[in-house]
Amino acid sequence: MAASVARAQTVSTTTGAINGTVTDTTHAVLPGVTIALSGPAVMGAPTTVTDQNGFFRLPSLAPGDYQLTFELSGFGPVTRAGIHVSLGFTATVNVEMSPGSVAETITVSGASPVVDLQATNVTTHFDTERLASLPGSRDFWAVVAQTPAVSMSRVDVGGSGALTQQPYTAYGLTSGGGVNRGVVEGIMVNEGAGGGGSDLYYTDYGSFAEIAVNAVGNTAEMPNPGVLSQFITKSGGNTYHGTLYADYENDAMESHNIDASQIAAGVTGSNVLSASDTNRLSTFKDFNADLGGFVARDRMWWYGAYRRTTTGQRYPTLVDDVQDTWVPVGTGKVTYNLSASQKFIGYFQHADKSQPDYLGAIQILGGRTTPAIMHADAVWNSHFPTNVWKVEYNSVLTNALLLEVRAGTYHSVWWRTSKSSAPRVEDTGNNFVSGGVYGINFIRNRPQLNGSLSYSKAGWGGNHNFKVGGEIMRDSVVNPFYGFTSATNALSLFVNGSPSQVYVYQSPSFSQSGVLTDALYVNDTWQLKKRLTLNLGVRWDRQQAFLPAQEGPGGLTFAEVRNVITWNNNWGPRIGASYDLTGDAKTLVKASFGQFWLYPGADFASSINPNSATWYRQFRWATDLNRNGVWDPGEEGALLGVSGGAASTALDRDLQNTFTRQVTTYVEREVAANFGVRSGFVWNGRRQVRTTIRADRPFDGYSVPVTIRDPGPDGRAGTSDDGATLTAFNLGAQYVGLAAVNLTTNLPDTANSDYYTWEITATKRETGTWSLLASFAETWSRETNLGGGASFTPNALISTDGGRLVYKTWQGKINASVRLPFDLRVTPIFRHQSGTPFGRTFVATLNYGNATILSEPFSAERTPNINVLDVRSEKAFAVNRSRVVGFFDVYNIFNTNAEQALSVSSGNSFLRPTAITPPRIARVGVKLQW
Template sequence: MTRLSAQERESVIGTRIRTYKWYVALLLAAGGGIVPAFGQTLGSIEGTVSDAQGLAVPGATVTLAGEALIAPQVAVTLVDGSYRFRALGRGAYDVTFELPGFQTLVREGVIVEGSRVIRIDAVLELAAVAETVTVTGAAPVVDIRTTALVNDFGTAELQEVPSATDVWAVLGQTAGVRMRGFDVGGSHKSQQTGYESFGIRDQNRILADGIDTTEGDGGTGFYFDYYSIEEFTTTAAGADVEMTAPGSLVMMTMKSGGNEFSGMYHGDYEHESFVGENTGADLEARGYTGNPNLLFFETHADLGGPIVRDRAWFYAFYNHFRIDKAVSGIDRAVATDLGDFDNFGGKVTVQLTGSDRLIGYTQWGLKEKPKRGLSTDVGPDSVLAQASWSWAHKAEWQRVWSNQTFMTAAFKHFGFSWPMVPQVDPGSQPPRLDTASGRLSGAGWFPGDNGAPPFTFVRWKPQATATLNHYEPDFGGSHDLKFGYEFQIDSSRVGANANSGPVRYLDDSANGRPFNVDRIMLFSVPAEGEIASDDRNRHHAAFIQDTWRPTDRLSLNLGVRYEQQRTYFLDAASEPFLADFFPTGTTEGRTNVVWNTWAPRLGVTFALAPSTVLKGHYGRYYVNLADSHGAANPASVAWIRYAFLDPIANGVYDGPAELGATLDEQGATGLALATAGP
């Protein structure tokens, strides 16, 4: 988690966005697919079984086996000869087709990658004696059913392509995504990098094994262990009804273990001597001394395998990386920008019955930056240290109800806790800003004349999702129906804390007064803890989509998504330390807005040839309000700015008698506060 509080970001006005995407795709080795399990990169294998005369063969047994499966899956062809296997992880599969009186046909090495739907049709020949025909060959890689522009990266691409080993390094390789910064040798690994998806900034959705870990309206709430990711998929345009906002849908599927024990240890190391120098005399003359990586190393270890073979698997991982960077203008012997990151977690998959599967996933992350914000204006004593925890958990149930119906339901939670902590005691070294030079001293504070106090930021995001897929084989063509429901509370608890005290000094080194005193600011922070401010966005969403195939070459994706967003804030008690200047009391919670939206989605695909598909998409998307209405919550920090008289010339505040004229103020001030209502 790296973003600053919602109070420090520009509010997002809740407006609807229509996206019209029409494009022609010549797909030779790429294509997207329908995601059968909510928010995860899982593919499908489907097809039809016919006889030598081309007639559909119902009742044939189709068996799917592969290392990505705990146990083989079995389906029976329907009246139109069709079959399907959903929620398949990345890997190679063998498909066996059997029916008494016919030759057994085995199709080996069918590769499932990303969220594609792989079509494997089979023709069964009559057999005079029992015999098996085995076919080995490449499966089709073009999915003619979806209009999404999907970029997929598997383990090989993630680990063999040199990169900074983080989410943003993969996004930088994604078609349709433009990065707003570029990592060189891990230079950006300790901070998020912004990006745009076909010109849309933010409004992304970040899913880790189906858990919504989006921070705010588009940030990434985690520094994920890159090597624990099995598959990374980005839909930059054309997303279906599971996507609410117009940005990128980023999905990471985590590793799951297997029927054989396996593990990995990985290490990276980079020393300052590995880093080139391209600063010139003109930059050096302006005081630029460079900010190279002084040290970077990363270690990862994992282990996966069977708990009970063919029944239960486990996977566990741990990752640590450290990055130490020089800061231009700061003597390295004095301070550097050091970051330590730890990630650990695991996943358990249990096949309860032939139809029921349970999945549990958990991940924890710790980010420590003791000198966050270090610069020539913010010295090592005036930074605000970061030691923030992030977490993500999931319990999921998948069930195959029949050859036609598949369901998944999950309860999930994502959150983080980020208190900002000064490096020195504000009692002996209060926060000061020299307005003549712009330099901070004393306990940590945000820069600028109107800089905010340190904050404590807690994100709390419980979620529940359910999807049902049902296939109808013969109703004016085939119909693959998807129904879904989502519930989420996005709680953003951001409040100025008391860690640097309630008083800030705005000095002026050019005025010649003792201790350079000039002005003083009083803030409404409490004596301990932080201002209680809990802004929430409650989501209810339901969607339906029909992938209708009137012919083998034509597919229509017809869907609609309904969503309600209710932004509101909870009751908040005000207990400022400087109660003579700021009111005490309770602010009652209220609803800001209830927003009901309907978002149609329409996609068309037409197969011009086996490897050439024409695709078109129309979609309406609405912004995720997230915490953009936080400014409507009166439970925020208030301040009053005075001329500072300092009659005893000691440079510190000793009481109201030292205050001169009131210069300006912001927020709720005064001696009493009636309970505030809507």
């Protein structure tokens, strides 16, 4: 008697499946075998029967462990236990039955092959146990930080990055800009298409049964080129079960690591915060509780959860306050079994983030990671409530046919208000800011409907798993802008203490935009022979951007524009193949090709909306006549730019969406039982880059060469550290002073970017006493330095390789777990990440405004490499029918103080650390499970 368990093709965004073939000892197929399914995640007693080819399929299974019982008259019953089903995958169980009447039970969970013989994508699964034992900030970004080939913009230490969306890069592609997709219970929940790490809202980490991170090689179910992250929430059950979790850390449990050289480089404190404290956590508290059970066994289950996370974080750029943040999250889920083959699921989650000190400047770019030196009254008071809900219907129409339909909404409101009425001042040379910020909100609403029909068929040249699906989605945003509370409603801009420009704003306004999405896809996982599987698919996406009727400053109205642009031709082929090289299911060669389109996002049409999100006029400001340190009416010079109202906006009539072509090749080998190694190469090529440029300032219009002097690191020309002279380009006289004409268009092919990644990963499943996930990845990037606005000039090509930034990054990770006697467990995690390459920049004043010039090749300098070791120690106790676990974590054991970000602009702030790896800190906590 023999059995095999293998993971196969993607089947669902919320469930998995089990299939296989039943034969006798002569390998003849057995039709008519009755198969009964059982397990904690099963409602009722589902059964199925093998078809004429001995094939069976049990679809729409929640992630978890299952048991199968096979019965046929004249044969001994067979039981297979320990079959684990993961989110979006199929477990294939092939069984031999012997004549006779003796029952036999065999547990096969430990026999699951490490090598996946059918799937061509690369996926990392985090189940409930693994999530519970993973130390860190207990959020989505802590999960992706452990995923092979993913590097973080900030390395978290003991929750230092908690409750903050963290940009990350996978195989060269950085989050934001419509690259990745986050799916909670089948609902798309990305917070935006543009900017930073806005891939997810602030969820309840403890409420999830499993998180699957699909990094590359995705099928036609995924429209975008980046990471597909799938989240499935825990469910109730036929027994009551629950969890309590609490942890705590504060600055008394934390070291210091900012040294004298970093203070000399510009890390400063204030009268209430010493310089050595500016990267330390004030506090981290996390409480989680959940409970699940039933209304009627096998008929209706329910699950509820609550989480509240509180952090206090110090930053070297926030010099007089601690950034306090808190997020309560409530979750509810109901599962109703209408019949043995029909199921309804309802889900709701509400999160509410409050952050009285939201970091960021206006013209000193960088968002939350801006190098701007801020005080508490110069940042926003931020509030961010979100809601996610869905209803889902699943129906097993036949043993081979499954229908899934779900409807839901993602809704969020992000409001930011000022805390001071003092005039706003920012200095792009020394990065100091003062005065209040403007008030602005961002309201998103995304109702959506998606579904699929899956059909399994043996024969037709092999075994097929067809899937046809689609989605309809309306994504819209409203941007209320309330301006500054100062009398002038203006931003005064300096460069190293000298007046430079002024932005004079108009408010209030209520900018709106949106996009309608229709999508269809077809996918077939086709096992031609025992050793060869093809994954063939195609996806079609249609996006239509629109502008609702809306209102600008002074009651100015704008009519509805139903069709700003429609992309009908976003076709994405997917081709994958996997081949069992040796025929023993231990060595696999696989490859894939796909073309993936970026999601434009609801804010796409805002780039051409005459009702701009922020209305202002930009003037040259050369002299502060009364020397009061701020602009006053009448001091402005020539008009440099306009946003809103008088600005002309347009779309290139031939505008196309941006896409990425992706090629993956991998070799996987099972080197020992439950231990596998994979190594592969991934190419991502970004094409048809779209952006908004100044059409009144064509690229070749910058035709007047001028010699500029690199002022050196100190930012002052005529000193001993001055660099070489460089040739820059002024704007031709015929283009100076023209009204801005913003054009959204595709950049030329010289703006294409290519990313090449080599990866090696070793995985040891948690069997016996230990587990391991270890990886190393290196990426070679050739990334365009051309962009929109002021970046679309020949001056952006200075010190580049033909307009491209050429650099290399790498990262390695070791995540292990060791079980010791007396219910002890140790989980060490080591993270190595290369420093961020950069080149020093300086600001040159040209005839069209200020230009940021790269003074040296982008990879000429690099922040320090980061090495962080964390360890969790756990001790479990059995108390009646419950389990109590106490744990003690130590983060950044070696207390590294590597700078994670530096100010790279010449001037007083050059090389000033803006993000320093937080110091060693301890955490204590307890978990109760029953």
